[in-house]
Amino acid sequence: MLADDCDLMLSFVADVLRKDFEIVASVRGGKEAIEKVVRLNPDVLVLDIEMPGLNGIQTAQGLNKSRTLTKIVFLTGHEDPEFVASALAANASGFVFKSRLLGDLPRAIREALAGRFFLSAPKQT
Numbered sequence: 126m127l128a129d130d131c132d133l134m135l136s137f138v139a140d141v142l143r144k145d146f147e148i149v150a151s152v153r154g155g156k157e158a159i160e161k162v163v164r165l166n167p168d169v170l171v172l173d174i175e176m177p178g179l180n181g182i183q184t185a186q187g188l189n190k191s192r193t194l195t196k197i198v199f200l201t202g203h204e205d206p207e208f209v210a211s212a213l214a215a216n217a218s219g220f221v222f223k224s225r226l227l228g229d230l231p232r233a234i235r236e237a238l239a240g241r242f243f244l245s246a247p248k249q250t
Contacts, residue, residue, distance in 0.1 A: 126167040127151040128158040128184065129200070130176040138171060138200065138226070145231055155179025159187045162195050169218075169234050174201040174208060182208075185215035196237035200230060204247050219243040 126149050127142075129135050135151045142148060146169075150161045156179055162170055170188070174181035185197050198219035199212045212220050218237035221229045222245040233243035 126158070126161060126165065126170045126195075128153070128155070128170060128176070128181070129173040130154060131173075134173070134223075138230070141227060141230060142171075142234070146234060155181065155184035155187070158184050159191065162188055162193055163191055166193065167195050169196045169198055169237050171198050171200050171230065171234070174199055174203055174212075182211045182215050185212070185217060189216055198230070198233045198237050198243070200226065209244065217242075221245045222247070 127135055127138055130153050139148050139151060149165050149167050152158050152161055155176055172181045172184060181199055196218040198221060199217050200221045200223060201208065202223045204222055209220050219233035219242060221233045225245045229245045236243040
């Protein structure tokens, strides 16, 4: 399942993942993500951090309270260590930078499904 407030990003991510994974739903906000995860029980939720209303961290915290077994892989443009720490505190299974989406996101999902954590390497400066 995918959650991002940008339709273009949702479409792009779905195109990247579709050959290896089944996309059961795409949503544009945190509240809708929580509702769909509870109803559909997907294996993995690919979740943007920066969304209006409930942001990705708040969405993950809400999912933790619902005791869902869905793994969360954050997909974000933020490379700030504080966002990584917040994602870890929210029980994320992965943290992928949008700049590394093509190579890292499929791998992060596989790692999450295997019960392991994945973190994209930051951009080289």
